Amino acid sequence: MTESQTESSQLADCDHIPIIDLSALDSRNFDERRKLAQSIYDACTQAGFFYIKNHGISEDKINGIHSSAKRFFDLPEAQKMKFYIGNSSKFRGYSPLGSEKSTGTEDDPIAEEDAVGALSEAFDIGYETAMDPQKSKDDPLPRDPYGLYGDNQWPGPAVLPSFTETYIEYCAMMLGLCRKLMRIFALALDLPEEHFDLMTQNPGVTSRMMHYPPQPVKEEVREGLGAHTDFECFTILSQGSVPGLQVLSHSGEWILAPPLPGTLVVNIADCLSIWTNKKFKSTIHRVTNLTGQERYSVPFFFGVDYDTTVSVLPNHISNDRPACKEPFKAGEWVREKLSKAYVGYEG
Ligand SMILES: O=C(O)CCC(=O)C(=O)O
Numbered sequence: 001m002t003e004s005q006t007e008s009s010q011l012a013d014c015d016h017i018p019i020i021d022l023s024a025l026d027s028r029n030f031d032e033r034r035k036l037a038q039s040i041y042d043a044c045t046q047a048g049f050f051y052i053k054n055h056g057i058s059e060d061k062i063n064g065i066h067s068s069a070k071r072f073f074d075l076p077e078a079q080k081m082k083f084y085i086g087n088s089s090k091f092r093g094y095s096p097l098g099s100e101k102s103t104g105t106e107d108d109p110i111a112e113e114d115a116v117g118a119l120s121e122a123f124d125i126g127y128e129t130a131m132d133p134q135k136s137k138d139d140p141l142p143r144d145p146y147g148l149y150g151d152n153q154w155p156g157p158a159v160l161p162s163f164t165e166t167y168i169e170y171c172a173m174m175l176g177l178c179r180k181l182m183r184i185f186a187l188a189l190d191l192p193e194e195h196f197d198l199m200t201q202n203p204g205v206t207s208r209m210m211h212y213p214p215q216p217v218k219e220e221v222r223e224g225l226g227a228h229t230d231f232e233c234f235t236i237l238s239q240g241s242v243p244g245l246q247v248l249s250h251s252g253e254w255i256l257a258p259p260l261p262g263t264l265v266v267n268i269a270d271c272l273s274i275w276t277n278k279k280f281k282s283t284i285h286r287v288t289n290l291t292g293q294e295r296y297s298v299p300f301f302f303g304v305d306y307d308t309t310v311s312v313l314p315n316h317i318s319n320d321r322p323a324c325k326e327p328f329k330a331g332e333w334v335r336e337k338l339s340k341a342y343v344g345y346e347g
């Protein structure tokens, strides 16, 4: 993939991924929050990716979600297929090994007949009020013309005791962290910190557990996940201890983003990039597991309420830089992207 084919807002403008200390995220001192926002602004406009440390999620909880992922993928295939994603009209559930095919990126699409099944299996869930610290679990979900909220296919306690509780608890912690990050992004964009608060009441959140087995044939490398950008506002990724994630740079090099102890990885996704008229990069990335070990990861994708209109911020529009896109509904965008991501299955 070369730069001439690919928009520069999808390519990292650096040769490494910065590490950002989030200690000031809860600071009462505005200047400290402002300073943090500035370093986040730099990372979002250069790499579109950054590691976070001192993020407040304990090592214990992170290890817990990774062992839950391993327990799920260790189930017999027939058992996992009871939660098959094809049973869901909302892209929730289990995708077996090789069933997800890369469609490439907008600027560099891969034809359906050329797409190769990825060397990974996944279990996907979406937002429900039980995972939202601001809601009680019986609160109703909002009106949803996009058909995306709810209907997770949880394996019950007879199949995997405590799995659902562990994943819901993990999502609750992530949701809290994401709402705080959204405030820092607002500050980074010279907006009031609470700018996005009313747009994240029932946020368009999805998460997935991923399993990337080792390469079955040494000489023949298969991608675990093809080159793509994420669709929502941003992603927080817990990638365990086995490397595999790569980020595409301007020079056409794939920058490695290996796991660093005590950190999570954040990357900007399409909606926030569009909001900023592509000033924030929604950077292309992929996964290839060359380690000979089993790799597990748990991305958490954070978006605004599906009914939110995403519209380029006026202070990012100028004569030289007209709006990159007409306003659109977040749910419409996410549904369209998801239905392309799962070739042969449109939800
Ligand atoms: O597994 C990883 O490291 C990244 C996964 C990812 O990019 C995705 O699921 O969108």
Ligand SMILES: [Fe+2]
Pocket (backbone or CB within 6 Å): 228, 229, 230, 285
């Ligand atoms: Fe991704």
